Amino acid sequence: MPANPIRPTLSLDAPGKRHGFLKLPYSRNDSAWGSVMIPLTVIVGAPGPTALLTGANHGDEYEGPIALQALAHEVEAEEVTGRLIIVPYFNFPAFTAASRVSPVDQVNLNRAFPGAPDGSVTQKIAHYFNDTLVPLADLVVDFHSGGKTLDFLPFACAHYLDDPVQQAACVAAVEAFNAPWSLMLREIDAVGMYDTAVEAQGKVFVTTELGGGGTASARTARIARRGLRNVLIHGGMLSGAPEVEPSVMLEMPDDACYHTAPASGLIEPLADLGDPIVPDQPLARIWATDCTGEQPVTVFAQRDGVLAARHFPGLVQRGDTLAVLAVPQR
Template sequence: MIQNPIRPTLSLDAPGKRHGHLKLPYSRNDSAWGAVMIPITVIVGKPGPTALLTGANHGDEYEGPIALQALAHEIEPEDVTGRLIIVPYMNTPAFRAGTRVSPLDQVNLNRAFPGAPGGSVTQKIAHYFNDTLVPMADLVVDFHSGGKTLDFVPFACAHYLDDATQQAACVAAVTAFNAPYTLMLREIDAVGMYDTAVEEQGKTFVTTELGGGGTATARSAGIAHKGIRNVLKHAGILPGAPEIAPTVMLDMPDDDCYHTAPEAGLIEPMADLGETVTQGQPLARIWPLDRSGAAPAVVHAQRDGVVVARHFPGLVQLGDTLAVLAVEAG
């Protein structure tokens, strides 16, 4: 049986606060006996639950890494009831390159689960999280934003699950995160996702989309800082009560929420993020790239809803997701 080669350089169980790496041997042209070194902090306090906290599942998404670096620096063992396993740069090769997928094998980590111990670099990372770290956790929080090709209203979200008790626990944790928007998300493609792997192990799972465009803002970083502490307070791992402000509750009732570009071209947005639209209303015009004077393709809203995501930046390819709608929950 093939064993995963990743080894932590620190104890995952010993009391106290430790910083180290998950070391993945990786032989390459410039280092025959090199390694991929994934930063990790483990903080163990009084007995209690374990939270596994990850950012940069995609390497061009920054709110999670910012919030988790701050948490690793600021939180001390005496603050913790339980254990925090903090991995700010889960997909370290992609993070260092500023890319969605790993430059080492061109694999999307968030479509690589459950991974393979004898596979490529990304498949080994997925397998280690799936088989070693996730089983240790009671709560998993995985930060996302839109990266370089999407932009979102800032939301925390849960998924529809077969287990009603597990879904209720996820919804409670997502609500405690208290982003400006709180969403029940219907994924366009859940196969191979970290989300799916975590939920299939029965864990309480929180994920986010906190902006986009391949950068963070003061607002989006602030949402991440507050949200992760709120979730940990909700779980009883950090002291105190979550800081709760009004949030807009959203739902995605069907696949008509997703709008696909019918052709490549230049996007002219006709509805902005957070705007309420009605069925049939134009969401965008797509102007051709190779000629002038031709009529644009017009993409209309397939249902009533709120614009929660849009393609970013200004050019789109055939088949890209152009816009996503959600509806306010009653």
């Protein structure tokens, strides 16, 4: 297998705080010998564990980049036990285009793992993280929100894993993050995900969904910044006391939590995020967009729970995820 062409422009091991890039050669029409330059900060303090911290896995999600830029700016090596590898704009081409997938190759980074060293730009990024950076890490935090098409209750989450010890460590880190909601997440499609690749390597993994709509709010940015510091304190990499507020633990026990739009059209929401839901409760109406006078299609809850996520734009296409329920953990 060929070597991955990505190279850091700074040492990943030298003590101190350094800012640089992950440099990926990329020949294209406007730059024959050009490169994709992914911003990178590495902070190495006293001996200890390594945290790999990423945002903008999808380029239209902003809470992670805000929290990671702040961390890279504010924290000095003298405050760190171990090593922080900070990548605010994981999928840099998608971030600069404010798009979910890369405009370079139309690949979704979070479905591209384990990647390929001789693949497209996104596949090379995935491979470098999978084979070079993730193996260095003890703790991995990957920030997400809903982007332009979804809106979420602000939560940190862990996944159901085969290894109970690893799952318990991930849950403890999620609880330490202390988002307003914490969730045991059942992914709708886990194939090729960064989450799956990281967990397969036995790492402690925390991910989030901290809002959506293709922007950040003051509240969700605060949650991201506070949660990041909390989980690094929990991991022994920063000192001090965590900032703790009440948090509700949720879980997704089955696939009935997901509700798919059966038709395309104009959404009339009938429930808001955080609302308690009972079985067969109407969640939304979908109205025709090409005529008047037609009966709307009503989507009913398949189970009880709390409305944890919803489609964000006012128009929906058949097959889109319209609503997601979660239930308080028993």
